[in-house]
Amino acid sequence: MPADRLSTTFAALADPTRRAILARLALGESSVTELAKPFEMSLPAVSKHLKVLERAGLIARGREAQWRPCRIEPGALKVVDDWLERYRRCWDERLDRLDQYLRAVQTKVRRRGRRT
Amino acid sequence: MAQSNAKPDAAQTSAGQEFVITRSFDAPRELVFKAFTEPERMKQWWGPKGFTVIASKMDLRPGGFYHYGMRAPDGSTMWGKMVYREIVRPERIVLVNSFSDEAGNITRHPMSPNWPLQMLSTFLFAEHDGGTILTIKWSPLDADETERATFGSGHESMRKGWGGTLDQLAAYLAKARPD
Numbered sequence: 001m002p003a004d005r006l007s008t009t010f011a012a013l014a015d016p017t018r019r020a021i022l023a024r025l026a027l028g029e030s031s032v033t034e035l036a037k038p039f040e041m042s043l044p045a046v047s048k049h050l051k052v053l054e055r056a057g058l059i060a061r062g063r064e065a066q067w068r069p070c071r072i073e074p075g076a077l078k079v080v081d082d083w084l085e086r087y088r089r090c091w092d093e094r095l096d097r098l099d100q101y102l103r104a105v106q107t108k109v110r111r112r113g114r115r116t
Numbered sequence: 117m118a119q120s121n122a123k124p125d126a127a128q129t130s131a132g133q134e135f136v137i138t139r140s141f142d143a144p145r146e147l148v149f150k151a152f153t154e155p156e157r158m159k160q161w162w163g164p165k166g167f168t169v170i171a172s173k174m175d176l177r178p179g180g181f182y183h184y185g186m187r188a189p190d191g192s193t194m195w196g197k198m199v200y201r202e203i204v205r206p207e208r209i210v211l212v213n214s215f216s217d218e219a220g221n222i223t224r225h226p227m228s229p230n231w232p233l234q235m236l237s238t239f240l241f242a243e244h245d246g247g248t249i250l251t252i253k254w255s256p257l258d259a260d261e262t263e264r265a266t267f268g269s270g271h272e273s274m275r276k277g278w279g280g281t282l283d284q285l286a287a288y289l290a291k292a293r294p295d
Contacts, residue, residue, distance in 0.1 A: 004224070006256065007256045010255065010256045011256075084135065087135075088137065091137055091252065093164065094161070094162065094164075095137075095139045095250070097160075097161040097162075097164075097165070098141070098148075098151060098161045099139075099141055099142075100161070101151065101157070101160045101161040102141055102142070102143040102147060102148065102151065103142070103143075105143075105147065106143060106147070
């Protein structure tokens with residue numbers, strides 16, 4: 001089965017270099033050369049990362065021949081944020097039920113203990 | 117007796133970790149662990165309120181799985197599957213969970229094709245103050261094939277999942293607008 005959008009996005013975000021690139025792009029668009037500066041990494045290596053981010057829809061790159069500015073696509077991360085929120089809420093509710101269950105079980109045990 | 121349950125702390129993330137949630141329970145660790153590993157107990161809390169468990173089969177060992185079906189109040193059914201990777205009683209369970217069908221196949225979220233296919237989930241049970249602290253870590257498992265090909269088999273960070281400041285970044289960037 002092909003990867004789903006969210007998993008592709010997560011895979012793109014799994015790398016600290018790529019997250020750092022995104023954080024930089026959040027401040028405004030940039031060239032590949034500029035982006036590469038903070039990392040001790042070759043331009044081809046940075047380009048590989050950019051390709052991953054682009055394929056995940058997290059960044060877009062301009063088409064100008066010489067200089068292909070990279071810019072962030074915040075919409076893609078909103079999808080992640082929304083998903084995190086839903087998943088978190090789902091687990092919150094589930095753990096509430098677990099809590100109730102654990103209390104009920106222990107109350108039952110204590111009551112049984114008192115009767116004997 | 118231990119204090120009443122503090123509500124999460126919710127979703128904390130730490131650098132290099134998968135997405136994490138922690139909760140404390142006023143119950144002994146062994147009991148909390150049992151709640152996750154005995155099908156009759158799972159039935160009592162896993163599904164949302166109003167859902168009835170219509171099928172439940174658990175084979176609790178590495179490589180085994182828990183397959184369950186639930187009927188929603190509206191009559192629709194949802195199936196889930198957890199494939200166990202590690203079980204260390206009473207402290208750790210590692211499994212891969214996903215949506216499923218009646219036959220036990222792995223499927224996508226019935227209502228959301230972009231929900232990750234499989235989630236690698238780790239449950240840690242720690243004793244604390246007479247009670248238990250549960251830590252749940254998860255990350256999507258179905259990494260893009262092309263991604264792996266691009267970086268080669270040595271690129272571990274992809275398989276471990278995503279993490280650290282991810283949700284902070286996501287929340288921040290979701291609000292950021294390129295000007």
